[in-house]
Amino acid sequence: MHTLEIKDLHVKIKAEPEHPEILTGVNLKLATGEIHAIMGPNGTGKSTLAETIMGNPAYEVTQGDILIDGESILGMAVDERARAGLFLGMQYPQEIAGVTNAEFIRAAINARRPEDDQIRISDFLKQLDKTMATLEMPESMADRYLNQGFSGGEKKRNEILQLMMIHPHFGLLDEIDSGLDIDALRIVAKGVNLMRGPEFGSMIITHYQRLLDYIIPDVVHVMKGGRIIESGGPDLAKKLEKTGYEHLKVGEQNG
Amino acid sequence: MNTLKWVNKMVETTTLPAPNLPKFPLARYLKNQPDAVEDRVVLHAPQAIAYAAGSSEVQRFTPTNSLDAWLLRSPQGATTVDIPAHFVSGDDPIVLTGPKNAGGLLYVHVGKGAKVTLQEKWASGGHVLGIWLMLVVEADADVNWLSYDSFTADTVLVNRTATLAANAKLNWTLAGFSHNSGLNRVDVRLLGHNAEVTVNVGVLASGNQHVNYTTSVTNEGQHTVGHINQRGVITGNAHLMFNGIGHIIKGARGSDAQQENRVLMLSQRAEGDANPILLIDENDVTAGHAASVTRVNADQLYYLMSRGLSATLAKRLVIRGFLEGGLAEIDDVRLKKELFATIDRTLVAEDA
Ligand SMILES: Nc1ncnc2c1ncn2[C@@H]1O[C@H](COP(=O)(O)OP(=O)(O)OP(=O)(O)O)[C@@H](O)[C@H]1O
Ligand SMILES: [Mg+2]
Numbered sequence: 108m109h110t111l112e113i114k115d116l117h118v119k120i121k122a123e124p125e126h127p128e129i130l131t132g133v134n135l136k137l138a139t140g141e142i143h144a145i146m147g148p149n150g151t152g153k154s155t156l157a158e159t160i161m162g163n164p165a166y167e168v169t170q171g172d173i174l175i176d177g178e179s180i181l182g183m184a185v186d187e188r189a190r191a192g193l194f195l196g197m198q199y200p201q202e203i204a205g206v207t208n209a210e211f212i213r214a215a216i217n218a219r220r221p222e223d224d225q226i227r228i229s230d231f232l233k234q235l236d237k238t239m240a241t242l243e244m245p246e247s248m249a250d251r252y253l254n255q256g257f258s259g260g261e262k263k264r265n266e267i268l269q270l271m272m273i274h275p276h277f278g279l280l281d282e283i284d285s286g287l288d289i290d291a292l293r294i295v296a297k298g299v300n301l302m303r304g305p306e307f308g309s310m311i312i313t314h315y316q317r318l319l320d321y322i323i324p325d326v327v328h329v330m331k332g333g334r335i336i337e338s339g340g341p342d343l344a345k346k347l348e349k350t351g352y353e354h355l356k357v358g359e360q361n362g
Numbered sequence: 363m364n365t366l367k368w369v370n371k372m373v374e375t376t377t378l379p380a381p382n383l384p385k386f387p388l389a390r391y392l393k394n395q396p397d398a399v400e401d402r403v404v405l406h407a408p409q410a411i412a413y414a415a416g417s418s419e420v421q422r423f424t425p426t427n428s429l430d431a432w433l434l435r436s437p438q439g440a441t442t443v444d445i446p447a448h449f450v451s452g453d454d455p456i457v458l459t460g461p462k463n464a465g466g467l468l469y470v471h472v473g474k475g476a477k478v479t480l481q482e483k484w485a486s487g488g489h490v491l492g493i494w495l496m497l498v499v500e501a502d503a504d505v506n507w508l509s510y511d512s513f514t515a516d517t518v519l520v521n522r523t524a525t526l527a528a529n530a531k532l533n534w535t536l537a538g539f540s541h542n543s544g545l546n547r548v549d550v551r552l553l554g555h556n557a558e559v560t561v562n563v564g565v566l567a568s569g570n571q572h573v574n575y576t577t578s579v580t581n582e583g584q585h586t587v588g589h590i591n592q593r594g595v596i597t598g599n600a601h602l603m604f605n606g607i608g609h610i611i612k613g614a615r616g617s618d619a620q621q622e623n624r625v626l627m628l629s630q631r632a633e634g635d636a637n638p639i640l641l642i643d644e645n646d647v648t649a650g651h652a653a654s655v656t657r658v659n660a661d662q663l664y665y666l667m668s669r670g671l672s673a674t675l676a677k678r679l680v681i682r683g684f685l686e687g688g689l690a691e692i693d694d695v696r697l698k699k700e701l702f703a704t705i706d707r708t709l710v711a712e713d714a
Contacts, residue, residue, distance in 0.1 A: 185664060186671055186673065189670035201666075204682075205683035205685065214675065218670040
């Protein structure tokens with residue numbers, strides 16, 4: 108079992124030092140084998156949390172710590188964190204020409220393996236074909252440039268393809284459901300559910316209960332004002348669907 | 363400004379007029395003598411094609427400016443290739459390979475209605491080389507042209523000129539992976555109505571190279587389309603300058619001139635310029651330009667690194683992607699791989 112632990116995390120935007128902290132003391136513990144959902148109003152700091160865990164240089168930790176298996180990762184660069192087991196499925200994936208999807212995914216897998224034990228191309232292609240079939244992606248997408256010209260929904264599906272090929276310990280999925288049609292939502296959820304197991308934990312950021320009908324979380328957290336103000340079981344998400352966030356107050360434990 | 367006056371002016375002053383080569387010290391370069399050579403361009407054609415080489419071929423080259431005159435100053439090998447009318451090339455391109463240690467003159471005539479794919483490759487060494495390619499595309503012909511430069515000479519002045527007759531199409535890619543300093547001039551004249559050209563340029567400049575790519579398209583016929591798209595990556599101490607010139611002359615109604623010039627600098631000492639120039643002498647036209655001089659895109663780097671790729675590898679992939687913007691039309695898979703490998707090698711060597 109592996110753990111990802113967020114302790115009293117305070118975060119600022121580096122470019123705007125005058126701006127008050129975006130995260131104001133987040134506490135969270137995610138273990139492999141678990142799926143946590145994070146919900147909350149727009150602009151409350153959900154993406155900031157995911158990006159800060161991943162090590163996005165735009166954000167600065169002003170207080171608190173992030174630990175994997177008890178070791179702080181704050182001193183690690185983005186790529187080191189990825190190799191330590193983190194994966195961030197982004198709200199807005201980048202487009203990169205000149206490198207094909209397949210080439211890129213293979214490079215990502217090989218980055219985790221020693222120089223003298225790189226994945227065999229035939230093994231890689233077999234896995235890729237199989238995973239793409241699971242996600243109902245056309246084969247041609249393997250040879251297209253990374254996210255280049257992909258539709259919004261295709262990009263999200265491609266994030267899940269990478270997740271499934273890379274096999275991280277922790278998948279942070281930021282609004283992986285936004286822009287997906289109903290069929291795509293079901294397919295993406297199927298992908299995440301296939302990852303479920305003792306070696307995989309996930310933090311799913313979403314605005315919609317619908318996704319959580321397909322991927323049933325173990326824990327649901329509500330974020331507001333830059334911290335987690337309430338946690339509960341899957342029912343909490345259902346309740347929020349009806350009541351919204353307005354009545355929840357920052358600074359006191361609700362529920 | 364019409365073309366005739368322009369030519370006259372050049373003969374008079376024996377220097378190229380200012381808008382043609384902004385910010386480039388051509389006169390200084392022209393003080394050098396080009397290496398004298400007898401070697402010629404070698405033709406490899408899957409099908410039979412008329413090919414001639416010899417001093418008599420030089421007469422096809424009529425100088426109209428100081429650069430032309432310089433190119434003819436020393437004895438140069440001259441080659442002419444004639445693609446017959448309605449010729450259709452097969453799967454393999456026609457390949458023209460420059461001599462090992464020389465420049466030279468190359469005249470290619472593409473007959474009416476021909477459909478042809480050509481590659482022109484230069485990897486020549488030497489001191490000062492001059493290259494003049496003259497491409498004449500007749501009506502209704504459709505030409506896919508790749509110029510692949512990997513010169514090892516110190517200084518190279520390349521003059522590539524093309525004229526297109528009515529309804530002719532030219533899709534031109536110039537891959538600049540050389541080590542020399544100097545000038546790369548591409549000058550396309552769209553003479554006939556509906557003629558169309560796209561010039562894609564992808565350049566990797568490294569070491570102490572000081573290079574200028576000046577690509578100009580002149581819309582002379584009506585409803586002609588000229589697009590210029592130049593991408594350059596600069597490392598080390600190199601200085602790369604892109605000039606893009608789109609000129610629509612009076613009377614070329616319904617024409618379109620677009621251009622994009624982008625350079626990416628990788629080191630502190632790298633220097634880049636991107637100068638788009640539009641000269642529009644007709645009202646009923648469309649034209650546009652975009653230019654940028656930037657450093658590596660941090661968001662793309664972050665994305666790649668978030669998948670575990672090292673900063674170095676991520677950077678190389680982003681650079682590839684940037685250059686791909688100029689090299690996208692190359693569908694020769696082997697050549698593309700070779701270019702990407704060269705990019706990687708250069709970046710490793712320069713530790714960029
Ligand atoms: N790079 C940045 N530069 C400036 N402001 C930022 C940056 N990143 C986040 N912010 C600000 O921080 C706050 C939190 O943003 P964040 O993206 O974390 O919210 P979110 O909870 O993910 O919202 P949403 O549900 O709309 O995705 C917002 O006010 C946002 O404008
Ligand atoms: Mg967000």
